[in-house]
Amino acid sequence: xxxxxxxxxxxxxxxxxxxxxxxxxxxxxxxxxxxxxxxxxxxxxxxxxxxxxxxxxxxxxxxxxxxxxxxxxxxxxxxxxxxxxxxxxxxxxxxxxxxxxxxxxxxxxxxxxxxxxxxxxxxxxxxxxxxxxxxxxxxxxxxxxxxxxxxxxxxxxxxxxxxxxxxxxxxxxxxxxxxxxxxxxxxxxxxxxxxxxxxxxxxxxxxxxxxxxxxxxxxxxxxxxxxxxxxxxxxxxxxxxxxxxxxxxxxxxxxxxxxxxxxxxxxxxxxxxxxxxxxxxxxxxxxxxxxxxxxxxxxxxxxxxxxx
Amino acid sequence: xxxxxxxxxxxxxxxxxxxxxxxxxxxxxxxxxxxxxxxxxxxxxxxxxxxxxxxxxxxxxxxxxxxxxxxxxxxxxxxxxxxxxxxxxxxxxxxxxxxxxxxxxxxxxxxxxxxxxxxxxxxxxxxxxxxxxxxxxxxxxxxxxxxxxxxxxxxxxxxxxxxxxxxxxxxxxxxxxxxxxxxxxxxxxxxxxxxxxxxxxxxxxxxxxxxxxxxxxxxxxxxxxxxxxxxxxxxxxxxxxxxxxxxxxxxxxxxxxxxxxxxxxxxxxxxxxxxxxxxxxxxxxxxxxxxxxxxxxxxxxxxxxxx
Numbered sequence: 315x316x317x318x319x320x321x322x323x324x325x326x327x328x329x330x331x332x333x334x335x336x337x338x339x340x341x342x343x344x345x346x347x348x349x350x351x352x353x354x355x356x357x358x359x360x361x362x363x364x365x366x367x368x369x370x371x372x373x374x375x376x377x378x379x380x381x382x383x384x385x386x387x388x389x390x391x392x393x394x395x396x397x398x399x400x401x402x403x404x405x406x407x408x409x410x411x412x413x414x415x416x417x418x419x420x421x422x423x424x425x426x427x428x429x430x431x432x433x434x435x436x437x438x439x440x441x442x443x444x445x446x447x448x449x450x451x452x453x454x455x456x457x458x459x460x461x462x463x464x465x466x467x468x469x470x471x472x473x474x475x476x477x478x479x480x481x482x483x484x485x486x487x488x489x490x491x492x493x494x495x496x497x498x499x500x501x502x503x504x505x506x507x508x509x510x511x512x513x514x515x516x517x518x519x520x521x522x523x524x525x526x527x528x529x530x531x532x533x534x535x536x537x538x539x540x541x542x543x544x545x546x547x548x549x550x551x552x553x554x555x556x557x558x559x560x561x562x563x564x565x566x567x568x569x570x571x572x573x574x575x576x577x578x579x580x581x582x583x584x585x586x587x588x589x590x591x592x593x594x595x596x597x598x599x600x601x602x603x604x605x606x607x608x609x610x611x612x613x614x615x616x617x618x619x620x621x622x
Numbered sequence: 623x624x625x626x627x628x629x630x631x632x633x634x635x636x637x638x639x640x641x642x643x644x645x646x647x648x649x650x651x652x653x654x655x656x657x658x659x660x661x662x663x664x665x666x667x668x669x670x671x672x673x674x675x676x677x678x679x680x681x682x683x684x685x686x687x688x689x690x691x692x693x694x695x696x697x698x699x700x701x702x703x704x705x706x707x708x709x710x711x712x713x714x715x716x717x718x719x720x721x722x723x724x725x726x727x728x729x730x731x732x733x734x735x736x737x738x739x740x741x742x743x744x745x746x747x748x749x750x751x752x753x754x755x756x757x758x759x760x761x762x763x764x765x766x767x768x769x770x771x772x773x774x775x776x777x778x779x780x781x782x783x784x785x786x787x788x789x790x791x792x793x794x795x796x797x798x799x800x801x802x803x804x805x806x807x808x809x810x811x812x813x814x815x816x817x818x819x820x821x822x823x824x825x826x827x828x829x830x831x832x833x834x835x836x837x838x839x840x841x842x843x844x845x846x847x848x849x850x851x852x853x854x855x856x857x858x859x860x861x862x863x864x865x866x867x868x869x870x871x872x873x874x875x876x877x878x879x880x881x882x883x884x885x886x887x888x889x890x891x892x893x894x895x896x897x898x899x900x901x902x903x904x905x906x907x908x909x910x911x912x913x914x915x916x917x918x919x920x921x922x923x924x925x926x927x928x929x
Binding site (some may be wrong): 322331355440551608 | 715
């Protein structure tokens, strides 16, 4: 019986764990090792070079730019996205006007319509979204500038992605556009589980909607907000920012490296410039930034769990 | 983007909301007035965001029916007639049919593999006590927060050495491996919530461990499998970074890659209307599936984050 149990455990774990170890865990370990070598990726020969790659990275101006942009992504995107989503979710679920004889709290009219529509971008590939907005931002024939012309703002015709000081914000706008809906739906689900009598008590005490939000909704939703924050930050540092920057900006990486981010720089060094070892060094820096981000958010956001 | 749209749509929207102002309300007059200003503002914001989400999508659909010259001269004008030939050109000349087929093969294979392997690992980790259980669990979970790009550099060479580079089955194996962390995390939690008594009864009746799993536990875990299946389906269907690195053969491209390549090559081909048709073609199936299975999709995508 015991024998059968262990045979079963090994039999069931072998394949998933083997696949995971081979394609995920092993490459991770390897890449940390490679960051101490001079491997090009083009030939199998390499030798250990100690911390040379790390020294080179600290002197690399483009690395610092990409780090700066990635940090900006990780700071700005979660704040903007989550604030917008909290506002929308609150309006949708709690913001409805009180009707005589109706329930104490209710959402605005058409709340389920908003939830459906806001979620649209979430099911689309970030690559398709990026392509679509690359056209919309086109200075001559794009939808945005032509809309501006249409309403008489002929003088306001920004270059959008072609303008080094604007391109990064354009890219961030697209990520906000595509992620807000997910968080609206996520927070709505959390808000639905807050008991109505808490709101009732607040209303009896004469609380308005703003204080209801800050005194009741936000504290009770805090755990969800916090995990959403970490989730958005990881996306903003990783796969999502890679797709939008690589697809939307020229270069890729923008005019004068104005939009390059760490994850794109890793890709370019490894697969464009044949400097695989240096690429993994930047990758290790990205790993440190990601883990530090998650640790800081969890630490700053820690508070006593509210039971209700 | 945001500021420009505000100018265009706010007057119309706030006008619409103002008309609803004199609805009956229990609040006193002063509070009512303040509440109404807030109400008009926040309603306006809700409508504005809905408008901002839908407009780019509608614009893409409209553009896919226009001819090339009017795409450039008047981006917001309605098409003079419905150019269905754009769609036909995208489907055949621009290889959208191949991209669809490749994507269906890759996602079909990876989705089945992810669910089978993920539920096997999750079941063992959730229900059996053995040395190393916690370690393996956290090894899987750790994969969720690590930047994938870091692993992709050596992974390219691992996959290449195994002769799996630029193959559909190689891509399937990699997709499965990178989908396992969330799948194992989600299903482990799910298996823990299922009652143990049924499985114990089956075991007492002489069913083997694997038979208990396939005939009793898996059917009981169906809601969890559907949620995590939808999550993985969308993630794998929309995947861009993994195929960009590991799948460089033009014949094996998946949808997202194919569209990006198509856009890049339009510089000299100039078939923009065909490209828009391709974009819309790739968008519509997932949007349609979302509208039909809306409740399940939303549950599948948000369930993990709420745990």
